[in-house]
Amino acid sequence: MTDISQNAAAEQSVPAGDGFGTEPAEPGFVRIQGKWQRVWEELKPFATADSDDKRPRKYILDMFPYPSGDLHMGHAEAYALGDVIARYWRQQGFNVLHPIGWDSFGLPAENAAIKRGVDPREWTYANIAQQRESMVRYAPSFDWDRVLHTSDPEYYKWNQWLFLKMYERGLAYRKDSWVNWDPVDQTVLANEQVLPDGTSERSGALVVKKKLTQWYLRITDYADRLLDDLNQLEGRWPSKVIAMQRNWIGRSTGADIDFEVEGRSEKVTVYTTRPDTLAGATFMVVAPDSDLAGELVAGAEDAGVRMAFQDYLEKVQKSTEIERLTADREKTGVFTGRYAINPLTGERLPIWAADYVLSDYGQGAIMAVPAHDQRDLDFARTFDLPVRVVVDTTQPVTGAIPVITEEDLENHAAHPDEFDPATTGTALTGEGRLVNSGQFDGLSKVNAIAKIVAHLEAQGLARKAKNYRLRDWLISRQRYWGTPIPILYDREGNEVPVPEEQLPVRLPASEGLDLKPKGTSPLGGATEWVETELDGKPMRRDTDTMDTFVDSSWYFLRFMSPNDDTQAFDPKEVDKWAPVDQYVGGVTHAILHLLYARFITKVLFDMGYVSFTEPFTALLNQGMVLMEGSAMSKSKGNIVKLSEQLDEFGVDAIRLTMAFAGPPEDDIDWADVSPAGAAKFLARAQRIAADVTSVPDVVWKTGDEKLRRQTHRLWADAPGLIEAFKFNVLVARIMELTNATRKVIDSGAGPADAAVREAAEAIALTLSLFAPYAAEEMWETLGYEPSVALYGWRKADPTLLVEESVTAVVQVDGKVRDRLEVSPKIAGEDLEKLARESTAVQRAIGERQVVNVIVRAPRLVNIATKP
């Protein structure tokens, strides 16, 4: 017995063409993948059909990748799941737009350029080429004729156009303010890019505050709409994302209230959500870094106060974000030497400066009500300021009770000391009724707010007000690899927009520029580029580039007419396709990208360019791919390389594993799943197709009925499963059908039976969502022309969905005691009779007395007993 003969035997044991041979050097799937890639390239089965196509349309969009290197496991999951949806709709007879592009501006290219001395362009486009090649192998059904790169001038030209349109409407503006500064990347960051611990999302550096003149987009003008329109997305977006967006926008409603200040002609306005507690305001606090604080202190008589304030202000400005944001740190502050007058009680309130009040929220000043606000209470206790309870929370108000009774008043008098915030240190923030508030005593919170605001409003001392946590979107970046901001400055420093016909303002070559972070834009070094002219007048270009989130905030529109060089997008095409029917991507973009894209969509709606106000009708967030319980990272050394997985198991097995692992929004721990198991199943499915001996036009209804029933139940259930994103369940159902078909082939009606072919075809058609190569191969084996992806799914035959018999369960006191095979049409009384006759049931009832019998024919009988 020689090695050679062993090999020959092994090869013969594998059915020809199943693609899963035993040669370790080149697994069968390699041949299949190459084969079908060539076919698809020629056939272009996934090109979006022309505008005269009569089919209904679906726009299925995957978040486009950043070309930071080759594709990784996270991409593999996202694109596998998005492709299931795209392929499904195509097989449901829809004309599907499923495009891909690259989000190719951004810092990593620049940092790589600095590190290795290469052009960011080269680095970027080399990575794109590599990702594209991997993507083609991975075989999502993209329309490869619509690819875009945001770093192409043909794309970023329209970024600049968008900026100018917004500038015209006053939605893009420059302002001088404190910004988040990343000392490592040497650039400003949007609020959204600063992590909760005060570090930069990108570099991890501790973010500091710096005062700079920067470009902003007026997203706060859209805060109400961004918040309210979330209601439309309810049920179609993950509730988690909706909640995060609501939270981020952070709308609060209350009132602005004016306070007289001694020795100052102008009043000071504060914002509060609790006007009902006004009588409990015992001091006022202003943000130390506000202009107001400086001005108040300047007017203080005591020089010691002024010096103390200066010291405090310096200390505050030096403290880092991370210190400032530490939740329960000691309250700090200084007295400004000035007093305000409580408009309700006429009391003198000392005005303090403290950094727990933020200069850029509300009015930068608050009325402090220590009894009913924990922060104010902490401050009052630290500096020994008075605390006065004005809401009795000992008897919470349900509903809106307008006036108190005599009895209630007595309860107030008996107000127990153990609730006094001054002693307990716990502010009373609950509902209650007003006390110590003069004419407003006895009112509930809701009524008190309305009455007190109305009372002050009548005197011109208050107005209803709204505030948002959301701030305007800072888009200037002091970096090279981004869209140049299309603004010029004349000799006097006035802003002059670049005329639209001069767009794009192209990035100058990086050659000769110092890209190293130095606090100002590298473009400043491109003298010939910066110094330009307009209408014969010398001009200097703005040297900053735009936040790359601008690029990705409208790319979904560009996909509808990617090669149009006369406009950003073709409104006719947009009318046809948009908004996106299904968006697929990671939850990491739950706030930033999605909020910005929603904002820009509303802006374009207002400008009349689009007819919808929400860009993404439905959103699916896939989970992350983990390894042994944690996110893959270099430092943990637990990175699973996609390319290696594909080499070992093949594309189909990896894609199938992603879909079968669990619900798409759950994380996948790669250590818990089995690509080898998926590969085994795919081989099994392909053997089914190879075993079929009947011809394509065989008459199905002559086939084995039991198998036919199962096939048709799959056809009945599959669409619902996909539309509910239960991909894992559909895969399980395909596996069940495969197992059943195997049994019929081996020990039932045999491989020539018509039902076997019908089942095999169903397996190929449904499997094509998950494993396109294997499905094409099966489809060919079964005698059809490619591509299986273009064959419509079949409809279930309703007569085959009616069971010939069902299992009825008989319970006694809720416990299953017997199972009966009955007709699905059995009458209730017949079923009950059968159930009572069952020996197992009689044994279970024993001596007990039957008190109730529930019959749900034909599935269930439940007999309730008592002793």
Add this chain to the structure above:
RNA sequence: GCCGGUGUGGCGGAAUGGCAGACGCGGGGCACUCAAAAUGCUCUAUCCGAAAGGGUGUGUGGGUUCGAGUCCCACCACCGGCACCA
């Protein structure tokens, strides 16, 4: 602290208020083989029992219901987001 989510076998996970654990992974047994691999068949929540059969069981405690993994209340644990935003 606030908001959102999740708790089901050894593991990933199924389950319109009606048979808990589909499907798969892992594990056991068997067939084929000189043998192994591959493939196919089969068993696999747990406890008692030789078996027949029975008890228990979906984070904990209550409740609604003929019937609860599923609905309601309270609690515990874990995960995610936000957090001095007045």
